[in-house]
Amino acid sequence: MSKPKLDLLPVELLYEIQLFALSRYLPLASRKLHQIFKSAPPSYVAEYIFLRTSTKPGHVYVKALRYPLCSLNVLQFIRILAEKHSVSLTPTELPRRLFTNLVPRKDGVPWNEQDHPLPFIRGLLAMGFNVNANSDGGYGLVKAVQSGFAPLVRFLLDNDASPGYKDDLAIRVAIRQKNLSMVKLLIERTDRDGSGSRSVNNRNKRRRLEDRVKVTKDMLKIAVKCKAQDIVEYLMNEKGCVPDMQTLYLMR
Template sequence: MKDGLKLQRLSKSCLELLPVELLYEIQLYALSHSLPCTSHSLHVIFKFAPSSFRAEYIFLRSSGSSENLYTKALRYPLCSLDVLRFIKLQSRNPITILELPKRLFRDLGTRRASSKWTDQDQPLPFIRDLYTAGFSLDLNSINGYALTKAVQTEFYALVKLLLDKGASPTYKDNLAVRVAIRRKDLRMVKLLIERGSGEVHKRRRLEDRMKVSKELLKLAVKCNAQDLVDYFTREKGCVPDMQTLYLMR
């Protein structure tokens, strides 16, 4: 057992003495998840590897799969816009619609409620850059996870971008809208339902993204969100059922 540990430590120390370029070649041959984690020194080396190495590593790991190459590449935390551009140059695969991975939105929940989002907070700039670079995105993948997460964290600029690019608030039984209702957030609810909501110079009224249902009205009543109840009934013409009328008494 002790001999095995000594051999492992010796192998690790020998690797750390190799030139960085050779370590990159070894990793591209091994395609190992664990190699960068074997020591702090190796972790730092691979963490600050150039985009060309990252792109080749991700390309080799993602190739040969029946999945969309670019969608699979996006799931890697190492993946950046430069990496995708490199893969685009190297690959013969046509660019299809990319699915946005959960990893881009999962960390939004760690933001403190007192903080305010800016246009420079990720993943907003990254998504914009993807469109600018000519990539098309499926913003409704994973049952509208991206929009729901943005609503949950009150990231209005991100919500607006997702909606403008085609995200729908109707997935999973209008989950994004229900989240906004539970937060009693009239501004967010309007943003989700009305096209062009919040625009100062709106030339003509656009068709809403969805119709307000009796269930959404009932939820607003149960949450004691009177401004939402008024909005649903007076502006959107939603007629309450008998059970909701009883709750409104």
């Protein structure tokens, strides 16, 4: 007599089994099980993630957001569960998974405000989460710069992301890409009107905003090595960066 197959059990019973087992392998046991759990409602997915994350030390929301299953809809239900267990909305890290697949576009279509992960991060803010734009040593900003995702770069900067992490890695990436507009975006602070200055004492006089990072001789040297002449001129003429002897030799 053949043994009964697990995937022949009622869906509701399978859900209960999984909430008891909390197994990451059960949905992979067969194609049918995979489809069953893939089609699970957000409330169930939220309960599964919450049970897995709340049993481990550390911030529940940080761990929950690492799950690819954790959509904004699922997160709404996780928040309901968390509030029942008195879990507070502490500062939340942005998981690497949001940025890992960002690469330069080959189709020539510019990035826009609706491209992933911008709507997701905006949704987190709308839900009241205080996201840390410098999560994982500024990984998100570097990936956004690398992919040329200017709206995301601007959004992260507006939410206190610092291009100075890891020895100005984001800026060095932009320089190597010979992307002057991106270099300026990373270095210079701009007011909401995009002028790069702000009014003082409600008068017409305006004061230049302080740059996000200090331009370094190393940045200039990289620009010279990459033959990014427009960036070289910007760093020297507009930012007053003086080349060292080695960089002068390379400029000959």
